Amino acid sequence: MSVWAPTEFGWGVCYWMTIEGIPVVWIERGTALTLPDGFTTQDASLVIDHSSEVGQLIDREKGIGAGFPLTVQLLDTAAIRTWVRRASASSALTKDFLATDTTLHLTNLTGWPGSGAAWVGLERIEYSGTATSGGDPRLTGCTRGTAGTHARTVALGSMGAVASNLPRWWRGRQVRLYATPLTPSGAMTGATLADEADEIWRGTIDQGPERQGGIWQITAQALDRKLAVKLADAVTGRVVDTVARYPVTAAETLAVHVTCWNPDTTKLWEFMVQIAPYDGIPDGTLMTPAEQQAKIQKAWGDAVPLAPDLTGNGHSCSAILGDWTVYQTDAGKPYQEGFGEFVYKAAWVWLLGFKTSSVPLYNLVTIGLAFGAANLTKPICNVPCAPVGPCSISIFYSNGQHMVGVANDDQQILVAHSGLAVALDLPTSLLPQPGTLLVDGSPNIYYKFVMFDTNVAYFSYLYSDAQMTKPVIASVSPDATVRIGSTVPGKAMDVLLKMLESSGTGGAMGAMDLLAAGDGYALDAGVSGELSAVDAASFAAVAKGDLASLAVNVDVSGQSVEDVYTGLLALAQLGVMLRGDDGTGQRLQRIGLVSTEPGGSAWDVEIRDEHLLTTQQEPVASIKARDVPNTCTVTVPAGNAPSVVMVQDLSAMALQGKLSVDYTVPLSGILPVQMLTQWAWARLAAGQTEQVIELHLVPWLDFQPGDLVHLKLTHFAVWQWSTGTPGYTGVGRVLGNPRRLLDGAIVATILIDGQLTKEGLCPSATVTSFTGPAGAPTTITVEQRFYKHFSTTLAKQGTLRLRHYEAGLGNEAGGGGFAVTTVTDTGTDCQLSGLTASGGATLSSASWLTLPENATAGDYQKGFAHVDDGSIWG
Amino acid sequence: MAGCIEGFAFSDGTAKFRAVNTLVVEEQPTSPLTTACRLSGPLVFRDALVSWQAMLFSLTPAGVYAVTYDATARRVTIATTNGIHFRPVWAGLDAELARWLGFDPNATYGFLTSHTGTAVPRGRCDLIGVDSDPPEDAARVDMTQVRLGRAFASAFGNHSVARLTLLSRRDKQPDDWCWLLQGRVRVYLTTDTAAQSATNLDGYLEGAVINQPAWDRLDDDESFDAMTIELAIPRTT
Known part of the structure; x- marks a missing residue:
């Protein structure tokens, strides 16, 4: 209430x-x-x-x-x-302030008290101390996101990278x-x-x-x-080269364990060579495979002369392994396996190989390899060397984030990825990951990872498809212009939720907070246990059927939700809007998905003449409904070759002239032409006389946009097309409910029927269980989703009678019914009790219950259509 | 017998909107010690008393309670008829209810078998007389309310309007009976407890106070009030 x-x-x-x-x-x-x-x-x-x-x-x-x-x-x-005055303490940040940081580094602490509150951007922070040791002035013990704010990452270079002891920003x-x-x-x-x-x-x-x-x-x-509001624009830049680069760390070590066995299984010689090729190089340094090869070769050359013969036989490691070389394949081709079919394997970076001509005849060589302690802890190959002649052993490895391979398993050879280095026009470290590269004159390239070195961004793991299943080697010219955008593939409603929630802080705003900063609206996740400003459950509840699984591919850069989703939402007769969530104690204003379809049956509130207000104007006014077109064009943008579905009612065009509407729907994958065509035809088939009315109403009515209401008006300004009389009795869809603050009066906009009347089919519930005798049950349990329907029927009509039938058992016409006095939401089910059976109703495992008997039909029940022939109850 | 005006106690039957709807009594020394009776919906003064009494019976505390109003003394009395000692509890916002019933929420109540209010209840004002014209059809009526010291007006359609002049003695009024003259009220013209109709002209009128065009003080010592109000009575369609 x-x-x-x-x-x-x-x-x-x-x-x-x-x-x-x-x-x-x-x-x-x-x-x-x-x-x-x-x-x-x-x-x-x-x-x-x-x-x-x-x-x-x-x-x-x-x-x-x-x-x-x-x-x-x-x-x-x-x-x-x-509050509306200049801050007495204001200092610039000297380090990025991450959302998880509890220390705020500043240029100075002039004017800052020993503890108190600080504002950075929109965030309010409470700190418990200050420190200046090490020439690093800072606020310590920071409690982030107080007074209804959220902890946000603030990067240096932003106008927001200033802390003050009063808010600098209000907007x-x-x-x-x-x-x-x-x-x-x-x-x-x-x-x-x-x-x-x-x-x-x-x-x-x-x-x-x-x-x-x-x-x-x-x-x-x-x-x-x-x-x-449009999201952040795409970043632009110019191609520098197409060489892949990968980060290295100083801790990475490569250990090669080589043993030569005599035919009598005794060891001839045994060496362990361990190298740390990136020692002394700052962690995260980006290196090309060629640069890495050079480092490894150098380290190998230095280490081999120092390796002792572990058998004690005194063989010289330099004499035996000194001619081993390191070679690489830094851009190998995808392995082709059987029948000419490409099979994409793991994502190898490059190939490390050893060649030698000095292994004695008839000997076996065992090689153990470890590159980075986390990757391998035991020998990974046991290679019978060639019985005659020189031996060549290949070891496939990659470092850091990539997998380590098995030496002689050439079926896993795959070096399918290349890189792309782009000099950014405006240096930033806030690029989406993954994202899209729109290169002049080339098809879109989709990347998984991006790393930075000064003003150059290095993109790796490049694909030709948005789903990232087809690796591609970039073939672009140096100096080509690149636009770096955020392309988000996925289910339509999931992508929409990502745009609503994403803040760039990885989940801080909700489960769908997955996109980069600037690629989403970062809608409030709620503080102090409060629910999010995004009612994600409503998206799942309203978007059903084909719409729930519809795949889209959205380039969010420089676009708004309105830009991207207007076509889809309008065609599907849905709306994303702010509404009071009556499922929460405070009726929190949350953004949710609602239906905008005309008609329906399950209404909550009845609006009657006595609810009309007449102070400032006529209480009922007709306002323009949307046009009904006879041509509908739906465009699906797909790179440089958009797809278009157009439906035309030629007969109507001949009579009424062309009335067209155009929509853009960001679909991806296989174009669901049939669905789009159905939606487009449905748009043309909209009732040409449907009415939209504006009502001025008393404050105490309680409904939200998207709700159904029952109207019982005699006012002359509204027309009942079904009877050809003034006034209106029937169901309407609330499109708006603005309220005057001063007196609470509501100005409701409601969509009502014209010549066509649209009722909802009467729901029918399967009986999942019951207690007591089948012919005189104590309780009946049905699915929880029927709670609202049955409880509303009971409340509206004062009585709830349910017809019983058994589908598929020859009892479709019904086997009696039950009068119900109590409907309970158990949290998992809907439970009916206070039951009185009639007409010999006997429950079974095939029992269904639905609104039934015309004798008890009130206005609420009469609004439902009969499942058999489409007629209306009552 | 002259009439009276009664206000409504609002309740939604749930935990929300606590004030003016929950009567709490504490008995000595039985267990449970306290019994709380929350109205199930908005009720006019006299019906609310009946409802609380019924709930005190159905919730089965040790006492058998009577919740009554004495129109002569202009006081509400809560009493047990079986000798059980009890006291009303006015905690927090239930102080609103205390005033509405004419009790002092700040007083200390001992355990007795009967408690009578110390003031005229805010929920009812007995009148010396009511002057009433038959309600007139009104396609449009205005309602004026006062909220936080600011006046605003809204209006209703499809109502009848009755203009009533309520005559009362100032010493017999609730201290702040202006609160009784807003929102939905019921005005009994006589002792007839049925609604006014074409065949029952002295029945009560119930509707929203939409205007208070005149308020006169009568007699030399201004001991009488003559309050004119306009009542918007919804017509059913």
């Missing part, structure tokens, strides 16, 4: 607001209730009198919510004056407006301020605080308006 429900009985609400990173509750009047976690003071300075209505309205042609902005004023109090801070109930005599309810409050609005500061006369004004944009 929302805070607005009791306003019908003389209650009111008190608004209060928080600003991310400012530990003050800005409230309309002071309260003795406990403030929310992280907010230490309150200031009774909030003024909402001049605010416009706030809330949501969804654009069906875009599928993106258009949340209304919020403008509030703050009285010129002593509290606000302490972008999250604003959250709440309403707490007031009793008729003005008391705030709840054990704490937040206890019984609802979140009314959520967004980010767009402007202010700015001085307006003698007070302060803040203007903020709704959180879902972020989805129209």
Whole structure:
């Protein structure tokens, strides 16, 4: 139940607001209730009198919510004056400040107290001490992300890489407006301020605080308006070369253990040669295979003369192994195996081989190889050397992040990867990984890894496909222009969630926070145990069937969710928008996925004449519904060769002229032409007389965008096409519910039927179990998803009767029914109790229950279509 | 017999909106010591008393309770009829309920068999007289409320409007009876407890207070109030 429900009985609400990173509750009047976690003071300075209505309205042609902005004023109090002033301590960062760091390194500590709060970017940090030892001034004991903020990585070179003891930035801070109930005599309810409050609005500061006369004004944009903001542009650069480079570490060692056996199994000689080819080189240095080869050869040459004969026979290692050489294959071809078919194996970097001509006849050589202690701890090959003549032994290895191979297993030869070095036009270390290289005049190249050396980015593991299954050797010209973008493949809804959550901090904002900084909106993950601003569950609940598995390939660079997803959402009749989540105690404003389809049956709220407000205008107004086209074009961008699906209603065009709509859908893989065609035809088949009405309503009605409501209006401004009379009785889809803050009045936008009436099919539940006798059960258990349906039916009609039938057992027409008085959500199931059987109903393992008997049909039940013939109950 | 005006106690039947809906009594020395009765929904003053009494019976504490209002004394009394000693508990926001029933939330209550309020309950005001015209059809009515010291207006469609003049003695009013004149109220014109209709003209009127156009103080010592209110009564469709 929302805070607005009791306003019908003389209650009111008190608004209060928080600003991310400012530990003050800005409230309309002071309260003795406990403030929310992280907010230490309150200031009774909030003024909402001049605010416009706030809330949501969804654009069906875009599928993106258009949340209304919020403008509030703050009285010129002593509290606000302490915040809108220049910081007395401000120092630049001297090191990158990672999201996990607890020490903040600064240029100086001038003005900084021994402990307190610091602001870096939008984040508020509490520190417990300072230190200057080693000429490194720093704040220590940092508690990150306080007062509603999140720990974020701040890199040097950013304008945000400055710490101050007051906020420097206001724009972008999250604003959250709440309403707490007031009793008729003005008391705030709840054990704490937040206890019984609802979140009314959520967004980010767009402007202010700015001085307006003698007070302060803040203007903020709704959180879902972020989805129209373009993400970071792609970085550009020029190709330097196409040589692969890999990082080396000084700790890497190569040990070669060679033993020569006599025919009588005694050892002739035995040497262990161990080298550390990268000793003295800084960890992470990027080296080409040729450079690595040179280092290994040099180290080998130095180590061999020093290796003793472990058998004690006194053989000279130099005499025996001195002519062994190191050679490499740094860009080998994929191994071709059988029938001319390429089989891609592991990702070898390069090949290390030893050749010798001095191994005695009839002897065997065993070689043990270890490169890096973590990689190998035992000999990996036991090679019978050639019985005559010179011996050649190949050892395939790679270092660091790559695998170590087996010496004589040539079936694993695969050196399929090359690299690409790009001199960046604007040096940055914030490139996506993986990502896409859009090279002038060449097909897109997809890379897995990127490393940096000054202003050059080295890309490795290159592929020709977005799914990264087909390795490719880059064939581009030096100096070619490259655009480095973030191409995100995956299921459509997963990619959308990644764009919403990603912050570049690897999961800090949620399970889908997987993209690089700048490639996502970093929507709030919630603090102090609060739920995320992204209602991921709604995406799974609403996007079902083909849509749930639809694969897309989205280049997010320089694009917004609105740019990318408009076509898909509009065609699928879905919308992404901010809405109060009534599944949470405070009705948190969360971004979720809703249906924008006209019609349906499972409504929650009934709107009647007595709910209409007439103060400022007629309470009911018809507004323009979207056009119904007769041509629909769907474009699927695919590099330089986009695919296009077009459907045309030629007959309609002849009669009405051409009315066209165009959509772009970022699909990937096999083009689901059939699905697109169906969607396109569905767009053409939309009811040409469907109506959209705007209703001015009392505050105490409780519905959200995307909900179904039942209308029972006699107002002359709305028309019932099914009967040809004024007024309307039927179901409507809520497209928007802005609310005036001053009086709580709602301005609802609702999509209703025209000539076509659309009912939902009546759900039917399988009986999963029951207790008691089959003919007189005590409880019946069905799937949990039926709880809302059955509980709503009971609440709407005052009685719940369910028809019983047994599918496939010749009892489809029904075997009696049950009257139900209690519907319970057990957490895992929906349980029906208070049962009275009728008509000889007897449960079995094939029992189903559905809404049934016309005699008990009320307005709610009548809204469902019959499964058999499409007729309506009642 | 003159009429009265009664307000509504709001409740959603859940843990939210605690105030003005949960009556708590503590008995001595039985176990459990306290019994809390939360209204299941919004109820007008007299129905709320009946509901609390019924809940105190159904929740089976040791006491057999009576929750009554004396229109002559203008006091609410909570009592046991089987000699069990108890005391009302006004904790936190239940102080709202104390005032609504005319009790002092700050007083110390001992264990007795009966407790009577010390003030006129905020939920009801007995009237000397009510002057009422028959409700008129109103396609549009305005409602004025006061919130945090600011006035605002909204309006309803499809309502009837009744203009009522409520006459009361100031010493018989609740201390802050202005709170009784907002939101949804029920005005009893007489002792008739049925709703007003074409065949029951002296029945009660129930609706939202949309206007208070006049408030006069009468008599030389201004001991009488004549409050004119406009009540918007929803018509059913």
